[in-house]
Amino acid sequence: MTDWLLQQQVVLSVALIFLMLTVRFLIPALGAGRAYQLWLLVPVVLIAHNLPASAVSLPAGPVSRYVTGTGSLIASPAGNTFLFIWAAGAFLIAASVVFRYVALARHIANKHHTASLHSRHYLVSPAVSTPLLFGILRPQMIMPAFFHSAFTERQQSMIIEHEQTHLRRGDHLWNALALILLSLFWFNPLVWAALSAFRTCQEVSCDAAVLSHKSQADKIHYAKALVQCAEHTTGNNTLYPAYGEKKTMLTRLTQMQKTTTGNKTITLATCLAISIFTANTALAKLAGTLVKAEQVNLAQPVMRIDPVYPAEAAANNQEGSVILKFDISATGTTENIEIVDAFPDGVFDESARVALSQWEYKPRVQGGKAMRQTGILVQLDFRLDNTRASNANEMEKISVTR
Structure with a gap:
């Protein structure tokens, strides 16, 4: 297990650095949606790196x-210090995630009520301080107690549309996968930085999807909703990207002000670089001496x-x-x-x-x-x-x- 974990670090680190630089500087050129899709490189490159090198077993000698x-x-085998430390860290992270998930689920279950807007149903609960999509198998939209008093009906509609975009894309499953990878590779600091970048990119791409056909007035109302969410958001960290988390909100407002050009040349060059990197990763398994x-x-x-x-x-x-x-x-x-x-x-x-x-x-x-x-x-x-x-x-x- 120790050898396998260490063997993944070079290819994983290169992929994460590439993605973080790309989404930081090339979102306007690629488009928020394409930039978010690039994060598929992480599971793809890990799979490519672990493909069977050959169906033929190594021969025996003397x-x-x-x-x-x-x-x-x-x-008796010597103790493996690194394996023990890794296992302890992975257990603590996984246990923390499960504990927080169960605690939030209980708080929501104990005190909530159902509401709807334009036939779109959601739960309202004081257990959350920001709109979010909660759950894995049957995710539900959860809105904070101030949802109806703090936002206009138009803002409420766009916030619900934002959460529905998460649901339609299966972002709750991708977030679960991200937490699993964090538990496995927690000792790599790039993984923590990449998780933050991934979630921010996820929110930015949702914003772009919601505002793609909205008027300028709607965009202004949407931006104000972000600011209001940030003002109401507490320090309690949830398991999912927060609609109004302050640092993420500033990045999202900045990206909303930028014009998306969708430069085809940069998009093709990025896709080509990803293809070459993934192919080399897979072929490296077959090229061993x-x-x-x-x-x-x-x-x-x-x-x-x-x-x-x-x-x-x-x-x-x-x-x-x-x-x-x-x-x-x-x-x-x-x-x-x-x-x-x-x-x-x-x-x-x-x-x-x-x-x-x-x-x-x-x-x-x-x-x-x-x-x-x-x-x-x-x-x-x-x-x-x-x-x-x-x-x-x-x-x-x-x-x-x-």
Whole structure:
């Protein structure tokens, strides 16, 4: 998990920097709607970066040989500090989101009433200080208690249209995805900055959609509604972009004053840059240098459990060996364990199989992707000689013909 998280950071950071610069300086040239659509680059590039590099597994090389005795030692993996810190941070963020969501849902449920305007239904609740779209599976428009007293009917209509635009575009789902990515990559400061830029861009694009066919008088009323929302908005942060959050409101007012040109050249150049970046990300998975078979098996297990020496074999002073074939998954676990050869037959097989099933390997990474390895061979020697058994952690490579 740690390796995967770190492997995403370069491509993710480049994508976020590109998007933040683009929406900051090119919204008038691209148009607010197109600028918002560019944020699709984040999930697309993450998917492209994690495409399977190849359907063909890496080949196996020589067999690894280990010696075990009656005094087997169990190796324990070293603690992963980064993984612990990441997991703690991800848990705290996810728990905070869930807690705030549940708390707000309860407040709304305890005190609200239903209203409508021009056949458009919504809830009014003192639990919120700004109009918002709340919910994931069945989102509802929630208006603050001052909604009817602070805004004219025309302003109310445009505010409702704004929230309906969020609903029509599925912004509540994109916001949920953004929170999931924040929980996964919270340690990257660019993710926090990008989340703020994403939500602001989301609001600006909604404003543009609402005002696209409105008169100048309506635009003035709409701008005044933004200011009034900012005046009533409290410091309580919600899970969704606030209609009147002060910092966002200033950006939105600034963007409303700018003329959108929809420059085709800049739009095409931006789309071309995104296409090249995404394609290179996907192709990088297929362009990794092939790993020689001898190098594949150089990876040693990070956790190795010595087999239990069968009591009956020890009592009979019986020694032997077992050769096993297995696969190493992309996460480093052992799978598809088979007995290739054993001497004497059937004495040490089960003990060897049980031990190998608990081994863990550091995954082989090729082209930034953890690869599955198949047909790995290991030989476990069962010896009663305590001197040789004490050297069980040492590994030697021997060539075999397969």
